[in-house]
Amino acid sequence: MSQPRRHGPSIRRQLLQPLLWIWLLGTAAAVGGAYLLARNSANAAFDRSLQDEATALAAKVVWSDRGPLLDLTRQARELVTWDTEDRNSFAMVDADGNVLAGDATVPIPPMRNRKTFEQPVLFDAEYENEPVRGAVFSVASPMLDRSVSIVVVETTRKRNVLVRDIQLGIMLPAFALGTLTFVLLGWGIRRGLQPLREVAADVARRDAADWSPLPLQQVPAEAVPLIERINMLLADVQQSVSLQRRFVADAAHQLRTPVAGIRVLAQELEQELLALPQPAAGDLPWQPLLQQLLRSSERLSRLIGQLLSLARSETALSVNAEQVPMDIVPLVRESAEPMVLQGLREGRSVALDAPDEPVVARAHPLWLGEVLTNLLDNARRYGGQHIVVRVRPLSGGGAEVQVEDDGEGVAPEQLGRMFEPFWRGERADLRNDGGTGLGLAIAREIVERLGGRLDVSSRPSFPGIRFTVRLAA
Template identity: 70%
Template sequence: MHGPSLRRQLLQPLFWVWASGMVIAVAGALLLARAAANAAFDRGLQDEASALATKVIWSDRGPLLDLTRQAMELVTWDRADRNAFAMVDVDGNVLAGDGDVPVPPAERRRQSVHQPMVFNADYAHEPVRGVVFSVMSPMLDRMVSIIVVESTRKRSAAMRDIQIGIVLPAVALGAVTFALLAWGIRRGLQPLRDVAADVAARGAQDWRPLPLQQVPAEAVPLIERINTLLDDVQRSMSVQRRFIADAAHQLRTPVAGMRVLLQDLQQELSSATPADGLRGWQPVMAQLLSSNDRMARLIGQLLSLARSETSLAVDAEYQTQDIVPVLREATEPLVLQALRLGRSITLEAPDMPVAARIHPLWFGEVLVNLLDNALRYGGEHITLRVRAADAERPVQVEIEDDGPGVPPELLGKLFEPFWRGERADLRNDGGTGLGLAIAREIVERMGGLLEATTRPQVPGMRFTIALAP
């Protein structure tokens, strides 16, 4: 189970920083909009109260408010807000204006002698913002208070407009900034994804060092360590291949010598008379020769596997050519062998050339191994079928027989080296358990795919080779 991606680990803390900053910015914008709108509208109310205070006239009958009707309508008329004013005496009695205007407490009215003071109240079932400004008579024996109120509709709309004007650009700028950060991180990690894509596109035997161009400096030590590991694995695999090839080569000579001796001994036993008492050794000699043949075949296939791993790495030896003649030439000896055994091998191929990119020698080795497997374990009838490439599939070669097949759950083990089925120790079929493993190894090195299908999908057993164009 892998951990979270590096991109996520970088973006997650940045996201929380960005989100926290946005919350703080939005909250600050709301407070700033509220304060700015209140300050502007409160200043207007204070100016209005101060202007009305200048219209107070002190007469023998008491304080009067010298306002014309037009001036009074101008003070109270507003299309968006509900405005009202009043002049009250020290006891709170309304001397002029609207009698329903809310009157602040006496203490607050006395405090507003030097400057207008703001208060909140309700007027006509609606919240209002008001200003009270008290004026003293010239003889300092009387005081009146000018009260101006207005509803909060217009200032709420102004607050909302200011908040939207601040918050929306801030959110948009924050989103763009975060998107740019995400893009920058993605761009910075792109070289690592390119390296991963390069690795995914390589074959199983491609041990070239990974490129370091454009790789971030922080990732260079990791890529260099991977390159060192690839080099170590390549050297280890080369040593193993050389060991297999050398061991197989060294074993061929004593095995060949052993076979010669066994054949000589078998001729001596065949020429012996019954009186010599040596006829009972004939079955033993037959078993020894059979074991020797099997050992020689195993050594030959080990050597073939080692050689194929080396030669198939040379790309220049691949050729795009018609595979049908290669197929006929490689399988002709096995066709004759099948006839001697009373079996049949049928070739089904189109009349036109079927071109594919192959290594001619080792493609023939694949066909021989698969047909040999069909002759050993398949049924009476074997079909070799060639399908040309089309829009939906590449070139395909099928080897199909009508034998018993294998249990479906064992299909995955067919290509394992030395696996010869259940109770292989009780069979004497001459198989080595390497033919199918070698065939798959060669096909995959040629860029193709080898798959097996068994009953009930096919009459017995089918091997399908898909070749690269």
């Protein structure tokens, strides 16, 4: 099944295709004109030569008592038949068509045309199974009532060669000029469209958060309205995204106070209830509900904190000056230490594998720490008993940080969704792990803002799950 065309024909094609048809039609007309011009020019030259030969031979006719004689010397005969490329021949015939001198096999045209007495008349015929062109010129006796005709014929070989040479002399320069014209047109069109390709390359190189207007200095005048409209759309999108970020940040900031109040009130309520006289059996039916309220408030507080981190990371890392080359090993160690202590309390092991020498990469100390904290928290909540953090320098410069665990992993078809906001896997509603579904989305956002990459691999290529952060130098 054929795929629908994603775009219309190119500008180059739309410009060159009509010119190509014009050139083809012009070439066909030139070929026809060149053939007619060559044929007419060659025929005119050779026909004039035939007529001159017939006139010259007619001047050699001598009238005597015995009749007409053709007074030709040996040199004159050789001049008539000297050409080795064309076959030339002649004959002198009387009014009845009888050959009186010359070649008896020369084709004889009808002699009833009175014009042959005024000037040589041309005709076409065949001579020894080959097409020939001939001229006949008739002369009359000044005293006798008799006339003879001089017939001169020659083959058309040299005519055809001359026609071909003239055609080639016209067509080859025309073809070369047409080809050169199309090459120059293609080059000119490509040069004219180069600013548009540069604009496209500029857009491809841009960061996802770069909404600055596209340059107009080198753009062709015809494309300026399009680029201006794109710049207006970029401005509208930037404003819309800024409003959304501001709304998320403001909403999260406004929610922090009441959520913190709920937590404080729930803790005070728990203390007051514990201070009351307790039943003898020691059964506290209100305690599970209150504990659930505290966990829910903590989760809501964490979600609000993650939303604030996401909103701040989308704007704080847009300035490259905040990103500097640094040794990331101390930063990784600092981020992993709290997780080590928490893992020991939960019966898990968190190991750091880092070289003794510095590993330098371009990073931001605050936000790279946020990335590692989120990745380690994800491993603690959903991974296995063993968590390993590895730091390695890259051969071309930069660094690589891996956070891996030996848990159940994620199905291959779900790996692409792990960085979607609020996605927590299948039946996340049945879990009570305190996760928000924003940690990995925040981590990827920060890493990309730092100019790096965050990849994930799981079973079957890796037993468990592994997150790999690659940072540039």
